[in-house]
Amino acid sequence: MKRLGISIYPEHASLQRNKEYIDLASHCGFRRIFTCLLSVNKPKEEIKAEFKELIDHAHQNDMEVILDVAPYVFDRLDIAYDDLSFFEEIHADGIRLDEGFDGHREAKMTYNPQRFKIELNASMDNQAIENIVSYKPNLDFLLTCHNFYPQRYSGLSFETFYKTSRAIRHLGLPIAAFISSQEPDAFGPWNVNEGLCTLEMHRDLPIDLQARHLFATGLVDDVLIANCFPSDKELEALSQIDPNVLGIKVECEKDLEEVEKKILFEHIHEVRGDRNPYAARSTAPRRTFKNASIPPKNTKDLKRGDVVIVNELYDRYKGELHIVLQDMPNDGRKNVVGHIQEEEQILLDYLDAWCTFKLIY
Numbered sequence: 001m002k003r004l005g006i007s008i009y010p011e012h013a014s015l016q017r018n019k020e021y022i023d024l025a026s027h028c029g030f031r032r033i034f035t036c037l038l039s040v041n042k043p044k045e046e047i048k049a050e051f052k053e054l055i056d057h058a059h060q061n062d063m064e065v066i067l068d069v070a071p072y073v074f075d076r077l078d079i080a081y082d083d084l085s086f087f088e089e090i091h092a093d094g095i096r097l098d099e100g101f102d103g104h105r106e107a108k109m110t111y112n113p114q115r116f117k118i119e120l121n122a123s124m125d126n127q128a129i130e131n132i133v134s135y136k137p138n139l140d141f142l143l144t145c146h147n148f149y150p151q152r153y154s155g156l157s158f159e160t161f162y163k164t165s166r167a168i169r170h171l172g173l174p175i176a177a178f179i180s181s182q183e184p185d186a187f188g189p190w191n192v193n194e195g196l197c198t199l200e201m202h203r204d205l206p207i208d209l210q211a212r213h214l215f216a217t218g219l220v221d222d223v224l225i226a227n228c229f230p231s232d233k234e235l236e237a238l239s240q241i242d243p244n245v246l247g248i249k250v251e252c253e254k255d256l257e258e259v260e261k262k263i264l265f266e267h268i269h270e271v272r273g274d275r276n277p278y279a280a281r282s283t284a285p286r287r288t289f290k291n292a293s294i295p296p297k298n299t300k301d302l303k304r305g306d307v308v309i310v311n312e313l314y315d316r317y318k319g320e321l322h323i324v325l326q327d328m329p330n331d332g333r334k335n336v337v338g339h340i341q342e343e344e345q346i347l348l349d350y351l352d353a354w355c356t357f358k359l360i361y
Contacts (some may be wrong), residue, residue, distance in 0.1 A: 002243035005063075005176070005224035009189050010050055011040050013228070019057050019267075021229055026061035026131050030241035032176075034057050034145075034224050036068040039189035044077050051085035052090040053196025056217035060089065066119055067092050070099040081105050088114045096145055097121065100128055106311075123147040123156060123198070125164050133171050144168050147179035148226040152194040160241060165219035176222035181208035181230035188227045194295050198310055205343055208237035214244040216350040230309030246357040248323075248347050250307050250338040259292045259339050260309050263321055264359050271355045279308070279322040280351040284313065286310070286319035294318055299332045307338040307359065323351060
């Protein structure tokens, strides 16, 4: 099951503010929380008390909490890799190992008696996860999560993300990745606020487009907002996403016919199985609206990203919806009803044969 999540940094916001954020995110359907011990520099007992209260509040909102740790955190808090009782005391659901041990230790940690989940860093192209799996871990308690990158121009390339994620997919492990709020005051664990995303190409994109792109790749199970606090509008936009259906935002032409609006936004769309390189065709609407009148209108030549509805001059094809993939001439039988803006066009590559998709505005 694919999920949305948030991040919490207790050292940078009050307990009350974090609780309010958890309440709002839960109301919007978010079910995961990432939080970080790497940047916390407090006495052990103070950390226990603060994190326990925060995690208990998250659990009351039906949210899972995983803490980011590294070997130096184990040393600082006097935690042994084979005794995770500290995390049991604060009621955590799991820990993310930002840095690993030797492979064998990570595998053994998955057999912890507390049944904590052990999450591995998914961003490193070094076969470390394959090594851990070779030690026969309990796969029911092993998952992975990509890094986020506070520094501009330091995020993963799509090629690296694709390569490491594909390798993890072959191992059958879940994968999470991070997206970034565009709120100017949003912060992360460190004193660098240049966005906080996994993929560098996402840094300046709308937050919902980042999420829709990650889900569209088919390589991500959970998508987490890395910085906080996002705007209410951003949370609402994310809450509207169906992770299992490709959603593409379209800018509509003015003065659309009512039937054109229904085809665009009220019909289920599926790319034909015999996909061609010029347009992704959704043909079911031509049956639904076979008796409707769709007169010719706005029949300009077609550009990549145009959204087209075939008009009544094309007889039996009337009512088809096309998303144009290559520029081509228009002979007057296709109405241009909208356009997919350039930033959204990263999603066009996922309009594969039999892909179910919806248009949003």
